[in-house]
Amino acid sequence: MNVVPYQRPKGILEEYEKSLAGKSEKTVDAYMRALRQFTTWIADRPGNGGLFRPEQLTKTAIEMYLALLQSEGYSVSHLARVKSAVGSFARWLMEEKEILRRNPIRGVEIPAQPLLAPRQLSPDQRYILRSLVERDGNPRSEALFALGYWAGCRVSDVSWLQIKNTNIGPKVGWLSVGYKGNKMRDIDLLNQARSPLYKYIQHGGRDPDSPYVFTSQRADRLTEAGIHHWFRTLKSMATKDEWELILDITFHDLRHDFAHRAREAGWTLEEIAYYLGHVTKKGMPAIQTTIRYTQASREQIKEKLKQIKG
CATH class of the missing domain: 1.10.150 (DNA polymerase; domain 1)
Incomplete structure (x- = not known):
């Protein structure tokens, strides 16, 4: 403004x-x-x-x-x-002041948010979140964030990820994920996701006796609620100005934003559907679900209008 x-x-x-x-x-x-x-x-x-x-x-x-x-x-x-x-x-x-005769807030309706509106993070929001992770400097934080932001994983994918389903090395890496609905899929990882995950597994202080990748002091795995708590704690490190921009962002929003960035990078809807695990019982890409994740916004269309030539 x-x-x-x-x-x-x-x-x-x-x-x-x-x-x-x-x-x-x-x-x-x-x-x-x-x-x-x-x-x-x-x-x-x-x-x-x-x-x-x-x-x-x-x-x-x-x-x-x-x-x-x-x-x-x-x-x-x-x-x-x-x-x-x-x-x-x-x-x-x-x-108290008797300046107003009636409360002007009466009858004011909050503008409705469009149904199924996708969450695409702004460049500033991405910058703040990535900066917070770097400032935190915790290997587990880096790995958790990377799987949401750079791999579009669900909270359940991360929470239930097992060591036996991780194939991570110094230069290559892929995972078998898909706890939700028991729809396992193999996904290759960008280096931005592989590297922090490898670092965490090797030197992050996880419980070596647990079959799960992400462990906690209270249990053999970090629960979904535990991941949401970690994300809120990460955001609480923000300055007041930063907080205004990220206060309502959730871990799941990282997955939505990954889908947008994949679409911008030229991925087809079928490719995004497979990578995110949007598939039918027969194993076919569930495009309708993926469309919700990559729904175009008015601002995007407004920018595209400028490209139309006479």
């Missing part, structure tokens, strides 16, 4: 922040960041002269701001958090 530097409306946000003293530090920080961005956007609207005044907090402003966030790729859950923060601020302006 292109916005002017925020100008404080006579300390009104600072007053409101003090009223949140009973909430957790994380909640207060999330609310205030959302409100500062929202009020800055209002201040930048025509006729406002770079200033925010509480009476400018209207239903129209909220609806247009949420629509803007959606167009920029923010998730429905992020929009819901913004709506909650603005609604709380508006109630305070009504009940």
